[in-house]
Amino acid sequence: MYRTERRQKYDTSGFSGQRCLLNSRVQRTQFLHMGRTAFGAHDAAFEAAKERLNTLKEEPDNNVKLQIYALFKQATKGPCNTPKPGAFDFVGRAKWQAWSGLGDISQDEAQKQYIDIINGLAGEESPAETEQAGEEASSYKEIKVTKENKVCSILLNRPAKKNAITWLMYNEIVQALDDASKDDSVTVAVITGAGDYYCSGNDLGNFMNIDPKDMPKMARDGKELLRRFVTAFIDFPKPLIGAVNGPAVGVSVTVLGLFDAVYATDKATFHTPFTELGQSAEGCSSYVFPKLMGNTKANEMLLFNKKLTAHEACERGLVTEVLPHDSFQKEVQTRVEYVAQLPPQSVREGKKLVRDQEREDLHKANEKECEVLEGRWLSEECVRAIMSFFTKKARL
Numbered sequence: 001m002y003r004t005e006r007r008q009k010y011d012t013s014g015f016s017g018q019r020c021l022l023n024s025r026v027q028r029t030q031f032l033h034m035g036r037t038a039f040g041a042h043d044a045a046f047e048a049a050k051e052r053l054n055t056l057k058e059e060p061d062n063n064v065k066l067q068i069y070a071l072f073k074q075a076t077k078g079p080c081n082t083p084k085p086g087a088f089d090f091v092g093r094a095k096w097q098a099w100s101g102l103g104d105i106s107q108d109e110a111q112k113q114y115i116d117i118i119n120g121l122a123g124e125e126s127p128a129e130t131e132q133a134g135e136e137a138s139s140y141k142e143i144k145v146t147k148e149n150k151v152c153s154i155l156l157n158r159p160a161k162k163n164a165i166t167w168l169m170y171n172e173i174v175q176a177l178d179d180a181s182k183d184d185s186v187t188v189a190v191i192t193g194a195g196d197y198y199c200s201g202n203d204l205g206n207f208m209n210i211d212p213k214d215m216p217k218m219a220r221d222g223k224e225l226l227r228r229f230v231t232a233f234i235d236f237p238k239p240l241i242g243a244v245n246g247p248a249v250g251v252s253v254t255v256l257g258l259f260d261a262v263y264a265t266d267k268a269t270f271h272t273p274f275t276e277l278g279q280s281a282e283g284c285s286s287y288v289f290p291k292l293m294g295n296t297k298a299n300e301m302l303l304f305n306k307k308l309t310a311h312e313a314c315e316r317g318l319v320t321e322v323l324p325h326d327s328f329q330k331e332v333q334t335r336v337e338y339v340a341q342l343p344p345q346s347v348r349e350g351k352k353l354v355r356d357q358e359r360e361d362l363h364k365a366n367e368k369e370c371e372v373l374e375g376r377w378l379s380e381e382c383v384r385a386i387m388s389f390f391t392k393k394a395r396l
């Protein structure tokens, strides 16, 4: 109820801030027509995504429309090459800002993000892309899992919601990691995000629309789910690589401390706004981050909500290497392919040696963090912080 009302308010609000409403029939036709007239776009998956754009059951909201528009222009024309429209051309200006905001990402990269967003919205993979993806398309709803050349790729696939993690997505990620750990054809797993975000952390909607009398049960269930989720990362026996393709928030940042390598694009940021949300650290970060970066630097993130650039995260040991945004996919692919062809048993035993040193401490930290969070989710501070997030959205 709350969120629907918010959307109605938003959709009739017309022009507000960075966002505009492509609400006239002409603009909408232009928007849909645009999907059909890409110039020189050769990729079959791109063509399929363009077609799919016109079959979406639900029209995307304005923010996503601008993102799709900008990625389409970047994919077909390259970096923004038109003059900034006049101050009163609100729609033209918002579109110009969206396109120029993509900077100099390559046409390939833009095509890929375009395809991911549209397939995410359509909720399935284009047949062409399924083929291209290799052996196994995912049977999941909010992530996309593909296995090819010994690599299991797990794509967080809710681009319209910045890949925020719902109850379902937590379970799907646990399932995908468990499946990859048992599949002998897989020697390495990679996690990355669809669209321009890696992941915006816990979906704050997880705690909304819950009858107050059911809150204690929600908190208990959430505690158990989080404990299982983090355990899946602690005990994953094969190399686990993070490909942080954009901003990362909350639990998607903290569990990176349990990965074996983390590659970040130079546009990625790392933010754990726990105390702003009346919450507390999770993902074993209360144990791993002080070890990685020292107490005061860890507190800067976990207590004082400092957002790190990719280079700062690399200096603190959370990121292995920062790579240029427009060659990020290719660079990560090279590193992953190298790991994939290493003698798998040797790699697994090497990983076990390292992980066994602190496995017990990690499980202890996870248990403790989940216990504290169970209380936090029931606190006035947390409820108020989450409500204000959605109230702020409603005002836009």
Ligand SMILES: CCCCC/C=C/CC(=O)SCCNC(=O)CCNC(=O)[C@H](O)C(C)(C)COP(=O)(O)OP(=O)(O)OC[C@H]1O[C@@H](n2cnc3c(N)ncnc32)[C@H](O)[C@@H]1OP(=O)(O)O
Pocket (backbone or CB within 6 Å): 061, 063, 160, 161, 162, 164, 165, 167, 170, 200, 201, 202, 203, 204, 205, 206, 221, 222, 223, 225, 226, 249, 250, 251, 252, 273, 274, 277, 279, 282, 393
């Ligand atoms: C089992 C339970 C385990 C719990 C474990 C606990 C974990 C702790 C955490 O993870 S704390 C961190 C939680 N995450 C956040 O606080 C981030 C909230 N989101 C934002 O601040 C912003 O959305 C942003 C900075 C990530 C992106 O801002 P931007 O303006 O670029 O984009 P929008 O805000 O318009 O986002 C697009 C739509 O996506 C929705 N959305 C984004 N993030 C979340 C989220 N975490 N939860 C729910 N919804 C999210 C946003 O509301 C927009 O939706 P709309 O188009 O319907 O308005």
